[in-house]
Structure formats: structure tokens, C-alpha cells
Amino acid sequence: MEAVHELVVRMEKITKIYPNGIAANRDVDFSVRKGEIHALIGENGAGKSTLMKILFGLEQPTDGAIYLNDERVNLSSPLEAISKGIGMVHQHFMLVPSLTVAENIVLGMAPKKGGLFIDYKEAVRLTREYSEKYNLFVEPDARVADIAVGMKQKVEILKALVRGAHVLILDEPTAVLTTQETVELFQELKNLREQGFTIIFISHKLKEIKELTDRITIMRAGRSVGVYDTDSITEQEISRLMVGRDVVLKMDKPEAVPGEHVLRVEDLHYVNEWGKKMLDGVSFSVRQGEIVGIAGVEGNGQRELVDILFGLKLPDSGDATVDGQSLIGLPQAQIRTLGVSYVPEDRMTFGIAQTANIQENMVSDRYRQKKFNKGPLFKMKSLNDESDRLIVDYAVLCKSRAQEVGMLSGGNIQKVVVAREFSSDPILIIADQPTRGIDVGATELIRNRLVDLSRAGAAVLLVSADLNEVMELSDNLIVMYNGQIAGYFDDGQWDDLMMGEYMLGLKRQSDDEIRRACHA
Amino acid sequence: MFEQLIQSIFQADFLFIIIRITAPILFAALAAVISEKAGVANIGLEGMMMITALFGFLFAYWTQSWIIGVLGAMFVGILLGLMMGFFSFKLKTDIILSGIAVNMLGAGGTIFLLNMFTGLRGNTGALVSPNILIPTIDIPLIDKIPILGEILSGHAILTYLAFIFVFLMRIFLYRTPLGLKIRAVGENPNAASSVGVSVIKMKYIAIAMSGALAGLGGAFMSMYYSQGWNQGMVAGRGFIALAAQAMGRGEPVGAMFSSLLFGLAQAMKTKVSGLRGMASYNYLIEMIPYVVTIVGLVFYAMSIKRKARKHQLRPIK
Incomplete structure (x- = not known):
């Protein structure tokens, strides 16, 4: 049966190990038949993007072979991939806003007249021709800055087609689209399939995949866990394969004894710059002595929630209070004064100053305190003692407190962040992906400290895309889907299959059940 | 006094002066436009103009040909540009730093080079002769029209070129x-x-x-405007041009209008300082073009100040 199908793309035993030792892909086999829409699905960090970057020439595999139409190829740059008929529509559009649609489409290959000038009419004609041929409606004369996201995406698809692509990679194309635009996109993709194009569709939305695609490759933890005909597999099975766990690190933690409410989030709403509802009436609370976890596939509102809680974004409506005082609109320094600590997801940007040293980073939230100052000068002795104590306490592997933080390993950088954030006697800790991409030792230390702090009375809000982590650490668990709370669990009786169904929108609790998250 | 001023302003020669004064600023402003369009902040324009002004004059003196002088100035300008590019794009220094380096080179290096090549100190007054200066031309027909002829005709060739380049630049870019x-x-x-x-x-x-383009501006200064090279001759025109670029929103035509505004301010300065009884305010009057530059930039900044965009992350306070 397999032999009947012509394989346009065949990737064999692809392994990609980054210089820092992280293996993004391990022995992945991936193949696509001519004229199909092939879904590539997996959790964040499962290796889908890396695999596609390799196919588009943006990354070089450590090992493995790529065949296009049975011919072995070496794709060392996107240009080479484009010339071999591969086109990619990135999640972040590669367009020049002040240029018109037609100019963007012909950029780098502009038709000329008189040997010197751009034949703009020809560029418009070319755009129209492709636009009509493939049923992708765009306005050639409009400036890209003025057009809607849906049209920008069509411009990107046309750019690839004009350059002769016959295999299109779309990286989570619906993440930025409204429902109506998604419907349109699907129709257009189906048209392209009928005309013989091959499409690779990266997504983690099961409904879309069921509706649109012919076959599915599921990835988990850098490996392919199977290829299926879309019709032959249920959404539940896909969900199970995606999130299924290999090893379970069991944490022994004492029973939580929740006290007073610390953080109250009340009916938060936030619409993003593309008019998409990212938070749609989110309410919950976190009490003293408990860890509340937020699970969910990335892009379902967790990012916006955390940004709002730490004053990086303002909500459209709703409120968030700590000990009864509203956080909304407060500068970060004041939010910290209320006793809030923040372990940011992007530690290199928000967690540390890379070129400053360990000591400077560790005391950056407290250097103003009286005990560290004498007149206009620092009391270096107390600052030194403080940072040395933290370095020992959090087992930061370094030469000295004067070492530049940027030179440390990821795990040790995170220890510096955590040492600062956990040692300021916080009443609320917001930990956003606190162990992402770091080694096992550091992970264990950070998780243990989180539990210790909560048992000592701090309220902890843990946001993580790592399902193991939230399931192990949380006393109570919130699952977010589509900007809303899809489920609230306080019985500790959860497993990955059940989580998967809520995370992927297959299930949702009743409003009454969800309201329990407020502990009213 | 104000009557005097107004009288002298509403005269054809005042407009003629504005155009003349605008030309070097305009060359430099176009130089700023083209580099800024490529995302390169060329802060070294001032130094480029000083150096090319010197070399333009020297080439013209050595060959006794103004054309070779102008081409030589452009050539040296290109070399300076490529040098800045090499430092920034290849060796990865900050483009602002390499711009500053070119400015310092212009300020100090030119005196040294002048002395090395000619043995002169400070200025080239002794070397000037008519055939190394950029000639002026009368435009047929237009020069016969009263007033308009007085304003538009009789400028240096490079003056016309500056304004023609505005439209050539527009065509080139778009x-x-x-x-x-x-x-x-x-x-x-x-x-x-x-x-x-x-x-x-x-x-x-x-x-x-x-x-x-900076080379054209430099050549204009030493081979026409000041009739010889002297230190301090460029007098901030390279920086004023950066302001003109910004106020003109980075577009050639916009840069032309803001260059004309700065040209007007310079011409005003000349007029006001020529009035009776103004000698004691000399230094104050000298400030006019620069004050106009600052005020212009403030208005520009206010006009484009957009409402803080809600969707960007709020600044950390």
C-alpha cells in the first residue's frame, strides 16, 4: 500500500543535538506523501519546530538524511530549500510592513522594465495571477501594514508559491487567526491540495487536525511516536499519545493546609492586538500554604495572565488583588513591596542582567534596603555576606560571586533568579515555567524549594507547560483552554489522559465546578 | 529695526541666499535619508563633510579642475562610508561609535592632512583660484523673468544638482x-x-x-560656499542634516522641506547679524539655526508621539 504513494519528503533518522547538549530530535522518521495535508502534532518542546527548521534549511541535523522526491539533499540554507520547492509560512510573518503586498511578494526577484526600474504593473499582475489561480484573495496595492492578519498569511503563502514551492510548511497558522479567517484558510488549503500541493500543518488543535488533514505524525519528547491516517484515530487517542508520560518523578510533599486568600483574580478579560480574546473571564484565587498550578497548551492565555499579574500588561477589565490591594496599574517595584515574587519564563530577558555579576543580580531587588547602605555608599560587607549566603543556600555552581551571570549554565542562572525571588520573604510567588530547559539537579532543587515555601505559608501560583511538573507539584490544578478556565481540580485525582482532554478542549467542566477555583 | 529686517527679508536676494545655504544641508540630509532607509544611522556625516571638503579642494587644486575636485570628494566620501561599514558590519562595532570616530577624524585629522599636503595651517586661502571653484550658471529664459530669475538663476551647478537629487533619490528608492x-x-x-x-x-x-552625497555637500562647502577650506567650516551642518532627515520622516521630499527650513534659519542669522546695533548680540544670533533645529525636532517628536500602545509590554518602572 505504502509503495503506491509518492513520497515528496522523506526524513530518515533525524537527530538534532544542540551545542548545549539538549536533544531536540532523536531518530525521527518523517515522510509526507505527494498531495496530502500532513499534520505534525506534539506538545511544546516535542521537537516539531526543530524538525521543520531542518527541513527548511534553518538548522542542520546532527545526524540523519533528507530525501526530496527520492533524491538525497543537503539543505544548508532557506534559499536552498526554497530552490528545491519548499516554502515555509512562519508563525511570525516575514513581511515588510511599509511595502505593498505586490512588493513583498516580488522582493528579491522584482520584475524589471528598461533594465533599471521595477515593473510594478508586472508585480501586481503576477500577484493577481497567483492570487486567482490559487484562490488566495489579496489586495496587491495595499500596504502590508494596513491589512488584516488573515491576508498577511495569504501573502506569505503566495510568496512561497511564486517562488515555486510545492511543499508548504505552515507553523501553527491558526494561532493568530479569528474563527472566520480559520475557516477561509482551511478552504484555501484544501484547494491547494486539490491542485497537487503538499502541505505540512503544525498544530496542537485536535479539531482542526481532524477536519483538515489526511495523516498525522505525533511527536513527543523529540521522538516520533507514530504516524496515523487521520480517519483511523480518535481525538482521545491522539491526546493520549501526545501527553503520555514516560517516567514519573513522584514528589513526597506534606498535605497542604490552605489559609487566608492571598491572590484573588476576578473576571479578567484581555483582547490582544489582533482582536483575539486571550483572557475571557478568568477568576480564581490562591491561598496561603497551597500551590495552585495552571496547566494548558501554550497560547491559551497563561502568558497574558502572568503578564497582567506582574504589571507588564493591563487587562481590558477585571481585577487582581494581593491581600485585598489591587495590582492593576502598579509599577513592578510596588508589586514587589506587596510581597509578590516572580520567576519569569524568559529568564534571560526578565530574570537576570546577563553582563552583571552574580552578586549584583542577587541583590537587585533589595540593594536599597537600609541594612545594605551607609549614607551614599553600599555596605559591601553585608552585600557580600548576603550573596555568599544565597550562593551556598541555592547551590549555585560558580567561581565566585563576582562571576558574570551570562557565563553560567542555564540551570545555575535559574538558581540565581530563584535565590533572589525565594529569599525575599514573599507572600505570593508567581513561578512561570520555573524549570524549563534546565538540568535535573536544578529542577529538583527548585521544585523542593517551592514546596517548602508553600508549606511555610506562602501562596504559590505555578504556570507550566510541563504537565509532569504541574501535576506533581500542585495542590490544586487549573486547566486553561482558549482564554478560559476549562477545569478546576482540587482532589489530587488527576492523570495525564484526563488533563490532555481538558487542555485540548475536548472536555470542559460546568460553570459551577469551575467557580470552585475562587474558593469563595 | 524690525522694519529693516522685514525689508531685507522680502527681497529676492534673501530667497536666493536661502537656496544657496540649503544646498549643502540638503546633500547631507539626502545622505542621511539613504543610510537610514537601510537601517544604518550615519552619524558621521559631519566628519565626512569636513574630510571630503578638504579633499575636494585639494584634488581641484592639484588638477586645477573643479570637476575632478567634486568627483574626488565623492570618492573619498564613498571610502569613508565603506570604512564605517567595514567597522560596523564586519567587525561589529556599534555604528554610532564608528560615526563618532569619523567625526573626530574630521575635526582633528583634516588640519593634520592639510599641513601634510600643503604645509599650510588652518585654511587654504592662499591656494584659491577661480578655475577650482564650482561655476555658477544662468538658466536661459528664467533669468529674464523679474524676481523669479533673480531667485532661481545664477546658482552653482551643485545647487541645482542638490534639488534634482531629491527627485532622483525618490525614484531610486521607490x-x-x-x-x-x-x-x-x-x-x-x-x-x-x-x-x-x-x-x-x-x-x-x-x-x-x-x-x-556627503562628499557633494563637502565639495560644495569648500569649493563654492566658503571659497576655500577652513577648519570649522562645516559648522554642524552634518548634524543639522540628521535632524532634517528625521523631521522629513526619512523621505527625500520631506528632508528637502526641512532642509529649506534650516536654510531659512541660517539666512535669517546672516540677515539679523547684519543689522545695525546687533553686533553685541553676535553670539546669541549665531545660535538661531541651532535653536531652530532643536525646536523643529521637539515639534517633530510631539507630532509623531503615539499613544502608548496597549499591547506592548509596559515599561518596567
Whole structure:
């Protein structure tokens, strides 16, 4: 049966190990038949993007072979991939806003007249021709800055087609689209399939995949866990394969004894710059002595929630209070004064100053305190003692407190962040992906400290895309889907299959059940 | 006193002076426009103008040909541009720092070079002769029209060239494939390189063109405006041009209008300082063009100040 199908793309035993030792892909086999829409699905960090970057020439595999139409190829740059008929529509559009649609489409290959000038009419004609041929409606004369996201995406698809692509990679194309635009996109993709194009569709939305695609490759933890005909597999099975766990690190933690409410989030709403509802009436609370976890596939509102809680974004409506005082609109320094600590997801940007040293980073939230100052000068002795104590306490592997933080390993950088954030006697800790991409030792230390702090009375809000982590650490668990709370669990009786169904929108609790998250 | 001033302003020769004074600023402003379009901040324009002014004059003196002088100034400007590009694009120094380096080179190096090449100190007054100065031309027909003829005719060839270049630049940027690529590189280098446009190459081209235009501005200064080279002759025109670029929103025609505004301010300065009884306010009057530059930039900044965008992350306070 397999032999009947012509394989346009065949990737064999692809392994990609980054210089820092992280293996993004391990022995992945991936193949696509001519004229199909092939879904590539997996959790964040499962290796889908890396695999596609390799196919588009943006990354070089450590090992493995790529065949296009049975011919072995070496794709060392996107240009080479484009010339071999591969086109990619990135999640972040590669367009020049002040240029018109037609100019963007012909950029780098502009038709000329008189040997010197751009034949703009020809560029418009070319755009129209492709636009009509493939049923992708765009306005050639409009400036890209003025057009809607849906049209920008069509411009990107046309750019690839004009350059002769016959295999299109779309990286989570619906993440930025409204429902109506998604419907349109699907129709257009189906048209392209009928005309013989091959499409690779990266997504983690099961409904879309069921509706649109012919076959599915599921990835988990850098490996392919199977290829299926879309019709032959249920959404539940896909969900199970995606999130299924290999090893379970069991944490022994004492029973939580929740006290007073610390953080109250009340009916938060936030619409993003593309008019998409990212938070749609989110309410919950976190009490003293408990860890509340937020699970969910990335892009379902967790990012916006955390940004709002730490004053990086303002909500459209709703409120968030700590000990009864509203956080909304407060500068970060004041939010910290209320006793809030923040372990940011992007530690290199928000967690540390890379070129400053360990000591400077560790005391950056407290250097103003009286005990560290004498007149206009620092009391270096107390600052030194403080940072040395933290370095020992959090087992930061370094030469000295004067070492530049940027030179440390990821795990040790995170220890510096955590040492600062956990040692300021916080009443609320917001930990956003606190162990992402770091080694096992550091992970264990950070998780243990989180539990210790909560048992000592701090309220902890843990946001993580790592399902193991939230399931192990949380006393109570919130699952977010589509900007809303899809489920609230306080019985500790959860497993990955059940989580998967809520995370992927297959299930949702009743409003009454969800309201329990407020502990009213 | 004000009557006097108003009288002298509403005269054809005042407008003639404005055009004359605007030309070097305009060359430099166009130089700023082209590099900025490629995303390169050429802060070294001032130094480029000083150095090219000297070399333009020297080339003209050695060959006794103003044309070779002008071409030589452009050539040296291109070299300076490529040098800045090499430091910044290849060796990865900050473009602002290499711009500052060129400015310092212009301030100090020119005196040294002048002395080395000619044995003179400070200025080239002794070497000036008519055939190394840029000639003026009368435009047939127009020069017969009263008033308009007085204003528009009889300028140096380079003055006309400056205004012609405004429209050539516009055509270059918006009607040629190279211009399109330069604009794309300046606005979204990732988009440009994703379709095979070489970002570095475009930046080199843009800063070389910028250097050539600064060379025209420099040659204009030493070979026409001041009739010889002297230190301090450029007098901040390179920086004023950067302001003109910004106020003109980075567009050639916009840069032309803001250059004219600064030209007006300079001409006013000349007029006011010529009035009776103003001698004691000399230093105050000298400030006029620079004050206009600052005020202009403030208005510009206010006009484009957009409402803090809700969707960007709020600044950390």
C-alpha cells in the first residue's frame, strides 16, 4: 500500500543535538506523501519546530538524511530549500510592513522594465495571477501594514508559491487567526491540495487536525511516536499519545493546609492586538500554604495572565488583588513591596542582567534596603555576606560571586533568579515555567524549594507547560483552554489522559465546578 | 529695526541666499535619508563633510579642475562610508561609535592632512583660484523673468544638482529593485534575508551612497560656499542634516522641506547679524539655526508621539 504513494519528503533518522547538549530530535522518521495535508502534532518542546527548521534549511541535523522526491539533499540554507520547492509560512510573518503586498511578494526577484526600474504593473499582475489561480484573495496595492492578519498569511503563502514551492510548511497558522479567517484558510488549503500541493500543518488543535488533514505524525519528547491516517484515530487517542508520560518523578510533599486568600483574580478579560480574546473571564484565587498550578497548551492565555499579574500588561477589565490591594496599574517595584515574587519564563530577558555579576543580580531587588547602605555608599560587607549566603543556600555552581551571570549554565542562572525571588520573604510567588530547559539537579532543587515555601505559608501560583511538573507539584490544578478556565481540580485525582482532554478542549467542566477555583 | 529686517527679508536676494545655504544641508540630509532607509544611522556625516571638503579642494587644486575636485570628494566620501561599514558590519562595532570616530577624524585629522599636503595651517586661502571653484550658471529664459530669475538663476551647478537629487533619490528608492531591497533591509532584515536579499550588501551600498552625497555637500562647502577650506567650516551642518532627515520622516521630499527650513534659519542669522546695533548680540544670533533645529525636532517628536500602545509590554518602572 505504502509503495503506491509518492513520497515528496522523506526524513530518515533525524537527530538534532544542540551545542548545549539538549536533544531536540532523536531518530525521527518523517515522510509526507505527494498531495496530502500532513499534520505534525506534539506538545511544546516535542521537537516539531526543530524538525521543520531542518527541513527548511534553518538548522542542520546532527545526524540523519533528507530525501526530496527520492533524491538525497543537503539543505544548508532557506534559499536552498526554497530552490528545491519548499516554502515555509512562519508563525511570525516575514513581511515588510511599509511595502505593498505586490512588493513583498516580488522582493528579491522584482520584475524589471528598461533594465533599471521595477515593473510594478508586472508585480501586481503576477500577484493577481497567483492570487486567482490559487484562490488566495489579496489586495496587491495595499500596504502590508494596513491589512488584516488573515491576508498577511495569504501573502506569505503566495510568496512561497511564486517562488515555486510545492511543499508548504505552515507553523501553527491558526494561532493568530479569528474563527472566520480559520475557516477561509482551511478552504484555501484544501484547494491547494486539490491542485497537487503538499502541505505540512503544525498544530496542537485536535479539531482542526481532524477536519483538515489526511495523516498525522505525533511527536513527543523529540521522538516520533507514530504516524496515523487521520480517519483511523480518535481525538482521545491522539491526546493520549501526545501527553503520555514516560517516567514519573513522584514528589513526597506534606498535605497542604490552605489559609487566608492571598491572590484573588476576578473576571479578567484581555483582547490582544489582533482582536483575539486571550483572557475571557478568568477568576480564581490562591491561598496561603497551597500551590495552585495552571496547566494548558501554550497560547491559551497563561502568558497574558502572568503578564497582567506582574504589571507588564493591563487587562481590558477585571481585577487582581494581593491581600485585598489591587495590582492593576502598579509599577513592578510596588508589586514587589506587596510581597509578590516572580520567576519569569524568559529568564534571560526578565530574570537576570546577563553582563552583571552574580552578586549584583542577587541583590537587585533589595540593594536599597537600609541594612545594605551607609549614607551614599553600599555596605559591601553585608552585600557580600548576603550573596555568599544565597550562593551556598541555592547551590549555585560558580567561581565566585563576582562571576558574570551570562557565563553560567542555564540551570545555575535559574538558581540565581530563584535565590533572589525565594529569599525575599514573599507572600505570593508567581513561578512561570520555573524549570524549563534546565538540568535535573536544578529542577529538583527548585521544585523542593517551592514546596517548602508553600508549606511555610506562602501562596504559590505555578504556570507550566510541563504537565509532569504541574501535576506533581500542585495542590490544586487549573486547566486553561482558549482564554478560559476549562477545569478546576482540587482532589489530587488527576492523570495525564484526563488533563490532555481538558487542555485540548475536548472536555470542559460546568460553570459551577469551575467557580470552585475562587474558593469563595 | 524690525522694519529693516522685514525689508531685507522680502527681497529676492534673501530667497536666493536661502537656496544657496540649503544646498549643502540638503546633500547631507539626502545622505542621511539613504543610510537610514537601510537601517544604518550615519552619524558621521559631519566628519565626512569636513574630510571630503578638504579633499575636494585639494584634488581641484592639484588638477586645477573643479570637476575632478567634486568627483574626488565623492570618492573619498564613498571610502569613508565603506570604512564605517567595514567597522560596523564586519567587525561589529556599534555604528554610532564608528560615526563618532569619523567625526573626530574630521575635526582633528583634516588640519593634520592639510599641513601634510600643503604645509599650510588652518585654511587654504592662499591656494584659491577661480578655475577650482564650482561655476555658477544662468538658466536661459528664467533669468529674464523679474524676481523669479533673480531667485532661481545664477546658482552653482551643485545647487541645482542638490534639488534634482531629491527627485532622483525618490525614484531610486521607490522605483528600482535596488531601492526596494534597501528599504526592505532597513525595515525588516529577517524578511529580506528570508528571500535571499543580502542584508550586509544592501547596507554597504547605502552607506557608500551616503558617503558620496556627503562628499557633494563637502565639495560644495569648500569649493563654492566658503571659497576655500577652513577648519570649522562645516559648522554642524552634518548634524543639522540628521535632524532634517528625521523631521522629513526619512523621505527625500520631506528632508528637502526641512532642509529649506534650516536654510531659512541660517539666512535669517546672516540677515539679523547684519543689522545695525546687533553686533553685541553676535553670539546669541549665531545660535538661531541651532535653536531652530532643536525646536523643529521637539515639534517633530510631539507630532509623531503615539499613544502608548496597549499591547506592548509596559515599561518596567
